[in-house]
Amino acid sequence: MELQTGREALVRVAVATLWTSPEAVRPVDGPALSAGADISAWISGLDTDQQVGDCVLSQLLLGERVLVSELRPDGWARVVAVEQPAAKLDPRGYPGWLPADQLTPVDPTVAGDPLVVDATVTGLRAAPHGPVVVPGVVVGTRLVPAGPARDGWQPVHVPGQATPLWLPDSDLALPSTEPPSAEQVLAVAQRLLDVAYVWGGLSAYGIDCSGLVHLAWRRFGVLLPRDADDQAVATTPLPLGAERPGDLYFFARPGRGIHHIGIVTAAPGGEQRRMLHACYRRRRVIEEALPAERTATLVGAHRV
Template identity: 35%
Template structure:
């Protein structure tokens, strides 16, 4: 009897050891690691803290964001200037964010693509949690293997449609990037957060081939892309076609071509390589600082050639082109940087 019990114990121990060596099903932690949080509205505005918004900001805060209504409601310089120091940045539809903490219906997130010294995970700020969607961390499976891997919205705005091609889901901003599923007769089927498969018109996007590095733009291309936004009203913290701040503008133009710059002007001024003012070329960025150019960098513009620059100046102004000799800027010039390999 004792031999039988001893043998049973040995078998049980051996079985337990074998089970421990077998692969186990993914647990909740590994399942969570296979997912990521992305923006599920045309552009999410990140705030310095929850609940500091005004009534007129409500169109930017719900599940169905209306950025046109929001920016139109800010019809005075004072209403736009009020955002200064209260909003941090924006993130476009489909951009990945890391959730840092929660507070009621709000989450503090870090925008992964927007580098900053403020947080190693990305640019931080608070937003309504309802504007997030959870998606697979793996790239979407392309139904058509000949299709491009990704699209970038090239128009100032582009409509995202249901797969019937007639029902509008969202209006997306310039620079929005989405994975491609297939291409067919003037339409691109994309994997769209919150909606699943959806359609964009081929004429509204730039196609990026799978496995290929994005071709470096010329300075002239950067300038021409930026000129499409001349006349667009300045928006503090803006990074979308509904309004830019100074570094949001320069960052968006470079990002369209696959070049990621730091989010803030003061950190863009530390990236790339220094260029003498006399050697500036179109596409180079110019920086301006307090204390006659010797203090902290507070503004950035793009040199367009011919002694002129293009920039998003401040609340109450629009994206414009002015001479680099303009007195208020000339006295604060703090250097130029180049981010292209030429």
């Protein structure tokens, strides 16, 4: 099977990066563009300015669905990430570009309720305790079982792989049948403390503020929009002072749209508020009391 325009495809690498255009990539982006998409090596090679370059739009996880809208002869595909709502950009999902060899056609014979990766980072192996075939698989990835578990290991279908791969049962969770509690979602986000801030990042290697929120809820099957302003529209406003851990803070400068989001980590006491967020200024995920300059731009609290 080959990729076709107008058809859906699946991401075949642990983490694929969605770019503004093929011409926007930089020499430093090479590891993220390879057929194996070595995101760890890519992020470790970025300096603090390159971490916030505007050439990256988002990232996609192994097995994520995209709609292919164009295939270029030079090996690039324009796609719509249908599992990342982005109403202001495209009603179908988040649009952008990625190397076509990081995609594979949908296999219609693979069906079933997926399991979700709960480990922050894991690797898919050729056999139980065997060599790693696909490293760097991150929390929130969904994979279809390929049979019953064996001795604490689960076989899964992996897009682009001819045979099932394996990972420990302990790295997986069943899909949520009930909405997650705010505490459960916050616990996932807290596991990403100190992860590097990367504009457009959506993984345990590098992440941005709205990506942190999207990924934490995605772990439980809740697909929030990808960007902070859309996340505000998709959630329920609260009176300031009524927020609790797991709710969301939104920030905007006077007369401008929402530019930042964080996850509430403590019920407010007096003027003291705390949040977990991917911080552009500090270039990493931190938990902190809101400094004065952040409080000055706080425009609301919302609940998912």
